[in-house]
Amino acid sequence: MSNIQSNIWKSYLIHIIGGLAFFVPIIVLFWQENGLTMTKIMVLQSLYSLTIVFLDIPTGYFADKFGRKTSLLFSSLFLFLGIFIYSLGHNFYQFLIAEVLWGTGVSFMSGADSALVYDTLKELKQEEYYKKIWGKLVFYGFIATAVANILGGFIGKIDFRYTFYVMLPFYLLLFPIALSIKEPKRKEVIKKAGIKDIINILKVIYSNPKLKWFLVYSGIVYGFNSASLWLYQPYLQLIGLDIIYFGFVFASFQIIAALASKYSHKIEGYLGQKYSLIILIFLITISYFLMSNFIYLFSFSFAFIQQFVRGFYRVVMTDYINKLVSSDIRATVLSAQNMAGRLFYAAIIPIVGYIIDAYSLIQAITVLGITTLIAGTFILIILHRVKVI
Numbered sequence: 001m002s003n004i005q006s007n008i009w010k011s012y013l014i015h016i017i018g019g020l021a022f023f024v025p026i027i028v029l030f031w032q033e034n035g036l037t038m039t040k041i042m043v044l045q046s047l048y049s050l051t052i053v054f055l056d057i058p059t060g061y062f063a064d065k066f067g068r069k070t071s072l073l074f075s076s077l078f079l080f081l082g083i084f085i086y087s088l089g090h091n092f093y094q095f096l097i098a099e100v101l102w103g104t105g106v107s108f109m110s111g112a113d114s115a116l117v118y119d120t121l122k123e124l125k126q127e128e129y130y131k132k133i134w135g136k137l138v139f140y141g142f143i144a145t146a147v148a149n150i151l152g153g154f155i156g157k158i159d160f161r162y163t164f165y166v167m168l169p170f171y172l173l174l175f176p177i178a179l180s181i182k183e184p185k186r187k188e189v190i191k192k193a194g195i196k197d198i199i200n201i202l203k204v205i206y207s208n209p210k211l212k213w214f215l216v217y218s219g220i221v222y223g224f225n226s227a228s229l230w231l232y233q234p235y236l237q238l239i240g241l242d243i244i245y246f247g248f249v250f251a252s253f254q255i256i257a258a259l260a261s262k263y264s265h266k267i268e269g270y271l272g273q274k275y276s277l278i279i280l281i282f283l284i285t286i287s288y289f290l291m292s293n294f295i296y297l298f299s300f301s302f303a304f305i306q307q308f309v310r311g312f313y314r315v316v317m318t319d320y321i322n323k324l325v326s327s328d329i330r331a332t333v334l335s336a337q338n339m340a341g342r343l344f345y346a347a348i349i350p351i352v353g354y355i356i357d358a359y360s361l362i363q364a365i366t367v368l369g370i371t372t373l374i375a376g377t378f379i380l381i382i383l384h385r386v387k388v389i
Helices: 002-018 024-033 038-066 068-088 092-109 112-123 127-158 168-172 174-179 195-207 209-226 229-238 243-262 264-293 299-324 327-358 361-385
Strands: none
Touching: 002 112, 002 127, 002 174, 024 038, 024 127, 024 229, 024 243, 038 068, 038 092, 038 112, 038 195, 038 229, 038 327, 068 092, 068 112, 068 168, 068 174, 092 112, 112 127, 112 299, 112 327, 127 243, 127 264, 127 299, 168 174, 195 209, 195 327, 209 264, 209 299, 209 327, 209 361, 229 243, 229 299, 229 327, 229 361, 243 264, 243 299, 264 299, 264 361, 299 327, 327 361
16 A cells, blocks of 8 residues: 555656756747747647647547556656757757657646546545645646746756756656556456547547536636747737746746645635636636736736636646546546647637737737637536536
8 A cells, every 4th residue: 555655756756857847938939049930839839739639538548548657658758758859959840859759748648647646546545635636746846847947047048958958867767757656456447449449438528518518618728728828928028028037937927826736625615616617717818808908017927817727727627527537537538638628729829820920919819818708608608507517
């Protein structure tokens, strides 16, 4: 039992290392330094997301069939290769290869990590602590990213490429950590591998109105909230913030998201499931409208609302899905949740890039606010009808 319990602190460590993204504050500048336009940047990220869209369910199924540990081992390998190629890349196509490898690693991690924690706690008969532990796990990941963002700003001041070099030894450690994980027992395990099993799981999702529309809503929340990611650096330039402070701003984003995830179980306990779900879409809408209508040096603080959603969303959504599905398909369904979000995200950002090029950054942010409100309200009405809220 002590061996299986070690999965928890190892999961913490995996998320901490995974959060050491030193390149985040300067990545757009790095791409531009290597000849990429904003259009190519958006296309690159859209293709990255589509990679995850196509792989998320198969890799989630892989985790259900062959185990969470095996999935995390493959994730470690692909994540390291992605960073390695990025550290050597100089053009769009080299970066695309790195993004595909990185996306593959993220897909193998997606669903398997939270399923590992939940199944471990279930074996320990402590599954009621899932929200608290998963919230802390996400919290430590965000804190690691915050520290890496600050350091990344200083490292990037020397050379943008060094922010990738410094990640390599950390990501190399993911493999031995994953190798030491003990696979938790599961009452139901998929017996036969094949595309028919994946199709059957998709049928289960489609035939369950609560689960189906919840995944759609989850996708909309993730997609519209994440669409702002590549707008932050040009927005900070627009409001006149010196580049040297970019790392601190991005670090503050991580801290807000970290606190939201850590205390999400308490916040949801106070608000209840219904209002915890409803507020997400309206918080995103409000943040976009504030960012587009109030332009001054500290207006980046309006993006704190999006960071709260980012931290709060993951814990609340995965907990609700875990309650709706059985162990044998849990990782696959959680991967379907991530896939839905990535699909919306991949569809949105090329349009956002076009609006920025054709009109302006502020108009793109305004459009995001309007479409978030319309799409989110529509799905909330459906969720009310199927008695999710």
